Amino acid sequence: MKKIQTTCNYCSLGCNLDFYVEGEPGAERIARINPAKEYPVNRGFACIKGLSLDRQISERRSPLPLIRNDRGLRETASWDAAFKHTAQRIREIQGKYGAEGFAAISTGQLTLEEMALLGHIGRNCLKINVDGNTRLCMATSVAAHKQAFGFDAPPYTLADLEYSDTIILIGANPVVAHPIIWDRIRFSPMPHKLIVIDPRRSETARNADEWYGLKPKSDLTFLYALANLLIEKGWIDAAYIEKHTEGFSEFKAAVRSFTPQYAAEITGISGERLLALAETIRRGKAVSCWWTMGVNQGYEAVRTAQAIIAIALMTGNMGRPGTGANSITGQIDAMGSRLFSNTAGLYGGGDFDNPKRRGAVARALQCEESLLALKPTIPYNAIVENINAGKIKGLWILCTNPRHSWANNETFRTAAENLELFIVQDIYGDTDSAELSTVFLPVVPGIKKEGTMINTERRLSALRPVLPKSGEEKNDMEVLLGIGGALGLEKEVSLWRTPKGVFNLMKECSRGMPCDITGVDYDGLAGSKGVQWPCPQGASGLAEERRLYEDGVYYTPSGKAKFIFEQPLANPLPQSEDFPLYLNTGRGTVGQWHTQTRTREVAYVADVSIKKAHAAISPGLAAAKGVNENDVIEITSSNGQRARFYARIDSGLDDAQVFAPIHYIETNKLTLSVYDSYSKEPSYKYAPVSVQKVAEGGRL
Ligand SMILES: Nc1nc2c(c(=O)[nH]1)N[C@H]1C(S)=C(S)[C@@H](COP(=O)(O)OP(=O)(O)OC[C@H]3O[C@@H](n4cnc5c(=O)[nH]c(N)nc54)[C@H](O)[C@@H]3O)O[C@H]1N2
Ligand SMILES: Nc1nc2c(c(=O)[nH]1)N[C@H]1C(S)=C(S)[C@@H](COP(=O)(O)OP(=O)(O)OC[C@H]3O[C@@H](n4cnc5c(=O)[nH]c(N)nc54)[C@H](O)[C@@H]3O)O[C@H]1N2
Ligand code: SF4
Ligand SMILES: [Mo]
Numbered sequence: 001m002k003k004i005q006t007t008c009n010y011c012s013l014g015c016n017l018d019f020y021v022e023g024e025p026g027a028e029r030i031a032r033i034n035p036a037k038e039y040p041v042n043r044g045f046a047c048i049k050g051l052s053l054d055r056q057i058s059e060r061r062s063p064l065p066l067i068r069n070d071r072g073l074r075e076t077a078s079w080d081a082a083f084k085h086t087a088q089r090i091r092e093i094q095g096k097y098g099a100e101g102f103a104a105i106s107t108g109q110l111t112l113e114e115m116a117l118l119g120h121i122g123r124n125c126l127k128i129n130v131d132g133n134t135r136l137c138m139a140t141s142v143a144a145h146k147q148a149f150g151f152d153a154p155p156y157t158l159a160d161l162e163y164s165d166t167i168i169l170i171g172a173n174p175v176v177a178h179p180i181i182w183d184r185i186r187f188s189p190m191p192h193k194l195i196v197i198d199p200r201r202s203e204t205a206r207n208a209d210e211w212y213g214l215k216p217k218s219d220l221t222f223l224y225a226l227a228n229l230l231i232e233k234g235w236i237d238a239a240y241i242e243k244h245t246e247g248f249s250e251f252k253a254a255v256r257s258f259t260p261q262y263a264a265e266i267t268g269i270s271g272e273r274l275l276a277l278a279e280t281i282r283r284g285k286a287v288s289c290w291w292t293m294g295v296n297q298g299y300e301a302v303r304t305a306q307a308i309i310a311i312a313l314m315t316g317n318m319g320r321p322g323t324g325a326n327s328i329t330g331q332i333d334a335m336g337s338r339l340f341s342n343t344a345g346l347y348g349g350g351d352f353d354n355p356k357r358r359g360a361v362a363r364a365l366q367c368e369e370s371l372l373a374l375k376p377t378i379p380y381n382a383i384v385e386n387i388n389a390g391k392i393k394g395l396w397i398l399c400t401n402p403r404h405s406w407a408n409n410e411t412f413r414t415a416a417e418n419l420e421l422f423i424v425q426d427i428y429g430d431t432d433s434a435e436l437s438t439v440f441l442p443v444v445p446g447i448k449k450e451g452t453m454i455n456t457e458r459r460l461s462a463l464r465p466v467l468p469k470s471g472e473e474k475n476d477m478e479v480l481l482g483i484g485g486a487l488g489l490e491k492e493v494s495l496w497r498t499p500k501g502v503f504n505l506m507k508e509c510s511r512g513m514p515c516d517i518t519g520v521d522y523d524g525l526a527g528s529k530g531v532q533w534p535c536p537q538g539a540s541g542l543a544e545e546r547r548l549y550e551d552g553v554y555y556t557p558s559g560k561a562k563f564i565f566e567q568p569l570a571n572p573l574p575q576s577e578d579f580p581l582y583l584n585t586g587r588g589t590v591g592q593w594h595t596q597t598r599t600r601e602v603a604y605v606a607d608v609s610i611k612k613a614h615a616a617i618s619p620g621l622a623a624a625k626g627v628n629e630n631d632v633i634e635i636t637s638s639n640g641q642r643a644r645f646y647a648r649i650d651s652g653l654d655d656a657q658v659f660a661p662i663h664y665i666e667t668n669k670l671t672l673s674v675y676d677s678y679s680k681e682p683s684y685k686y687a688p689v690s691v692q693k694v695a696e697g698g699r700l
Contacts, residue, residue, distance in 0.1 A: 005036055005527045007453050007461045008050035009109060009446035010593055012329035013158075013180045014455030015042035015050050016530070019447070019466040028467050030054040030447075040529050040544050041158060041455065047179040048591050048605060054466075055601040056445035060428055063472040066440040074429075074440065079474065079482060086439050087486035089421045093394040094126070102394040102421070103383050104130040108137065108331035109399045111451025111463055112340050113502035114476045115333070117493070118398065119342025120365075121484045123373040125492050129392075131344075133400040134337045135380040136407075139679035140296035141327035142338055144305035148562050150555030151349060151514045152338055156288070156324040157532065158457045159545040162188045163322030166284030168195045170219065170308060171294015171685075172328060175203035177587045178292075181328065190322070193280060197222070198294055200584055200659055201652030212277065213654065216582055216686050217298050218267040220568045223307035225263030225274055226281075228255040230314060235282040237316025244552035244560055245313050251563035266568075281315060286322025293330070293586065297684040299572055301676040306564040313561055319549040328456050335454035339515050340506050343377045347509035352376055364508030366495060379680035380406075381673070387415040394421035398476065403432040404595040407682035408639050409668040425479060431597050432665055441479050445598075449475045451499045452525065454533070460520060461530035477502075511537075514555050571686075572674055579638045579688035581621070581656050583670055586685070588661030596663050613643070613664035616650035617691065618657065625693050632695040635660075637670035638688040647693075658689060 001022045008015045016039035020032040033054060035046035065082035066074040077085065093102050104122045106115055115132070122130040145152045161167065161184045174182040182204065185194060196205040197212040197219070205211040214222050230236055231252050241248045260271030281287050289308050295301060305327065312318050312325035329335055340347055347364075350357030352375050362369040378386070384402075386392040388411065395415075406412040416422050416436040424437035427445045434440050447466040454460050469475065474482070477499060484493045496502050500522045510517045510533075518537040525531070532546050554561045575582055591605030599605050615635060617627065627633060627647045635658060636642040643666035653659055660667040662684075674683040 001031060004464055004466050005462075006447070006464045006466055007332065008046065008053060009332045009453065009463060010049045011178060012332055012334055012456040013041050013178060014332050014453050014459065014461050014530075015039065015046045015180060016461060017046060017050055017053070021466060030466060038529060041459065042180050045180060045183055048602070049593060049599065052602040052605070053447055056427060056447065056598055057467070060430060062429055062442055065442065066429060066437070068438045079472065082439065082441065083482040083486040086423060086483055089439075090126070090394060090487065093421055097391070097393050099127040100129060101392055102126065102128050102396075103392050104128060104396040104398070105380065105383065105400060105402065106130060106132050106337070106341060106398050107400040108132060108134045108329070108334035108337040110333060110337070110476060111449065111453060111499065112333060112336035112506065113451045113499040114480065115337050115341040116347065116502050116506050117477060117480050117496050119340075119347070120496060121480060121487070121489060121493070123342045123377065124371050125484075125487070125489050127373065129377040129383055130341070131377050131380045131383055132337045132341055133380065133402070133405070134331070134334050135680060136405065136682060136684070137293070137296065137330045138327075138334045138338060139681040140301040140305055140676055142344070143302045143679040144309065145327070147564055148306050148309045150557070153514050153548055153555060154327050154456075154458065155318060155548045156326040156457060157545040157547045158184065160288055160322050160324055160326070160547060161185055162190055164286050164288040165190055165192050165322065166195070166280060166287040167192055168197065168287065168289045169204060169208075170197045170289060170291040171296075172290055172292035173198070173202040173204045173586065175207065176590055178328060179590055193284070195277065195280065199654070199657065206652065212269055212273065214267040214269050216584060216657070217571060219295060219298075220300055220304045220307055221258065221263050221266040222269060223304065223311060224255045224258040224568070225260055226278060227251070227307065227310055227314065228258045229260060229274060229278045230281065230311070231255070233278065233282070235278060236314045240316035240318075240552070241314055244554070245563060246558060246560045247563035248314065251310060251565045254565040281311070286320060287312075287315060287317045288322055288324050288326060290326045290328055292328045294685060296681055298686065299674050299676055299683045300569050301681055302678040303564065303566045309561070310563050313563065318561070319547065319552055321547070324547065332455065333453040335456065335458060336452065339454070340509075342373060345376065346372070347506060348513045348515060350513070360511070361509050364511070365505055367492070371492070381675055381680055381682070384411055384415050387418055390418070393419060395419055396423040396425070397433060398425040401426070401431045401433045401595040401597060403436060404665045405662070405668065407668060407671045407684055408673045409665065410641060411673065425476065426597070428597050431595065443476050443479055444469055444473050448473070451477075452503055452522070458532045459530040460517065460525060460533065462525040462528070464526055573638055573672060573688060575656070575688045576638070579636070579690050581658055581689050581691055583635065583637065583687040583689045584657055584659045584685050585662050585667050585671065586659070588663050592661070592663045594662065595665075610646070613645045613660070613666040614648050615645035615658050615660040616648040616653060618653040618655045619649055619651055620655040621691070622647065622649050624655075625691060627693045628697065630697045631693055634692050634694045635670055636690045636692070639670065639672050641669045643669045644694065658691060
């Protein structure tokens with residue numbers, strides 16, 4: 001039996017798993033999957049999703065492309081025909097509507113190398129807009145880090161969870177979304193206090209020492225008031241502030257008006273409880289703050305993330321074991337997408353108009369500088385808006401399912417219907433998005449692919465094929481190269497033909513940057529413990545766990561971290577008489593992944609998951625509306641749409657809150673086209689709605 005170590009390609013922990021494969025060549029079979037014992041992230045544990053990665057090889061997948069014919073039917077085509085057809089249609093669209101009449105959307109679930117190659121073909125060669133669906137997820141943290149730290153460089157290593165005596169989770173629910181983080185908190189040898197800040201008494205909040213159930217989207221006021229209290233009480237680290245930060249006096253002056261009384265009105269959290277939190281922070285010797293989508297997905301999300309950073313900076317909780325203002329990523333390779341996708345910045349970092357970086361990247365890629373994209377991509381929402389305005393007529397989406405996952409998702413359905421060319425590259429041809437495609441390009445799942453992933457703590461790890469491809473099957477890289485070839489880009493992609501070749505190009509692009517990976521050996525990553533960036537050439541004896549900013553030096557021109565303040569904005573679309581309630585959304589269960597295309601294959605997840613869309617309301621609201629568990633309710637959203645759900649009753653919600661898991665397409669029918677103004681990340685977690693009962697128990 002052969003043992004192959006690879007990376008789980010679901011969540012951002014990037015657990016490593018040992019696959020045991022038996023059988024003759026051509027008839028290989030996965031006999032067993034064990035979480036890798038020596039891997040520093042998961043240390044012999046994994047969740048149900050990783051342990052069932054072998055379930056993505058079902059009959060639902062067809063190995064050959066589908067092209068929609070004149071009668072509107074999808075017909076099987078050979079790979080050669082599909083490549084030629086797709087390339088020809090891309091050229092026609094660009095000829096008719098200009099280069100930017102075509103666009104692409106990728107994702108943080110592809111490998112670093114696949115994303116880099118798409119960025120090269122799309123952004124450099126075709127001069128198109130390519131955004132990542134990391135925009136729906138991590139764009140806020142990217143913007144927050146760049147402005148406050150000078151580079152998109154999150155400080156922590158996961159071991160900081162175990163060195164922390166005060167763990168504060170803000171808008172994060174790791175019991176469901178990051179089970180290995182939850183394990184590491186739960187079993188941490190360090191006695192600790194766990195605090196959860198979340199309008200919903202989530203699964204994690206139920207297991208915390210303290211839960212702050214603030215009003216939705218009131219985090220910024222809450223954090224400014226907390227900062228003000230820490231400053232007034234003198235519970236700050238003046239030496240750290242003086243030596244390693246800038247902008248503190250302006251910040252201090254700006255938050256002065258955020259009194260506990262004022263904050264209580266906005267947040268619903270009393271002055272006494274705010275003081276208790278400030279005292280807990282003062283007492284903590286190693287305080288760490290961790291945030292996820294409850295912060296990132298809001299209309300003033302970047303400033304909220306920066307307020308968390310401000311609290312960590314002013315209390316000197318940075319750069320030491322167990323501290324940090326720590327953004328947790330979502331998808332396995334979100335970090336790879338942020339650094340190496342050529343979408344919002346050059347490969348390895350740097351703006352498209354930075355002459356020094358342009359020169360370095362062109363040299364690294366061994367190409368003319370003029371080949372490099374000249375400007376950042378327009379963001380995801382602008383791509384969808386431009387489609388609906390008739391400016392973009394062709395779209396290529398890879399490894400994402402926006403018909404379901406995009407905010408206010410009927411706008412994506414309209415967009416797909418407005419397209420002349422809609423290419424979907426996915427492992428399944430029956431996703432909600434693929435069903436609308438004019439060209440469907442089937443690819444193999446992660447267990448048949450090779451490349452590199454970068455997890456939430458900046459750790460690079462190897463994805464290695466567990467099973468060989470069979471017959472006509474292709475992987476993402478081969479499909480990208482096939483289309484590149486049919487577009488006549490043979491010369492441009494000549495150095496980009498293998499994952500290792502692309503990785504080595506990206507290494508060169510990273511040279512001298514904060515995310516320097518010139519010391520990483522592609523082959524050496526396989527079967528290893530992974531390595532965190534930075535890892536420059538010649539680096540030796542690197543510790544298994546490394547955090548950034550231990551020396552207090554940041555990546556800003558002055559070397560100091562920045563305090564950033566802005567007056568909280570009015571909610572652009574608040575609750576009203578017609579829409580007195582609000583819809584909160586998020587992950588439902590450990591077993592379910594996003595739009596469920598993959599996890600529906602796992603029988604023991606499907607068996608315990610509720611099949612149809614469901615939404616939770618409080619016992620108080622249920623009583624007021626005469627709703628019992630499993631009755632059918634209709635939720636009407638301020639975006640003009642309505643949808644039906646089975647009612648659940650959840651005592652962890654306040655009477656104005658409705659919580660719907662994202663795993664059902666109905667949920668995003670109701671979310672808003674509202675974005676953070678800096679990151680353009682959708683405000684997925686807040687939509688004014690009203691609720692009505694439409695039927696007794698289970699007649700949906
Ligand atoms: N099982 C499973 N795991 C996953 C995923 C999955 O689909 N399924 N997806 C992965 C991905 S891509 C991501 S991005 C992560 C997401 O991981 P998380 O962000 O932890 O998960 P969410 O459920 O989206 O949201 C977290 C919490 O934010 C809270 N929240 C809502 N509004 C606010 C607010 O205004 N303030 C505060 N403080 N909190 C608020 C919600 O009530 C929710 O409990 O999960 C990853 N892991
Ligand atoms: N209301 C609401 N909406 C949300 C969120 C929320 O919290 N609330 N969260 C947002 C966030 S954080 C995220 S990350 C997005 C996720 O949104 P999506 O990325 O759209 O969701 P997935 O279901 O993960 O879609 C991935 C697709 O890629 C396919 N796939 C899997 N492996 C491969 C592969 O190797 N190659 C290719 N080509 N395809 C593959 C899968 O079959 C699936 O169709 O949802 C966002 N939407
Ligand atoms: S915790 Fe995340 S990376 Fe680990 S096995 Fe589960 S889904 Fe995969
Ligand atoms: Mo995400």
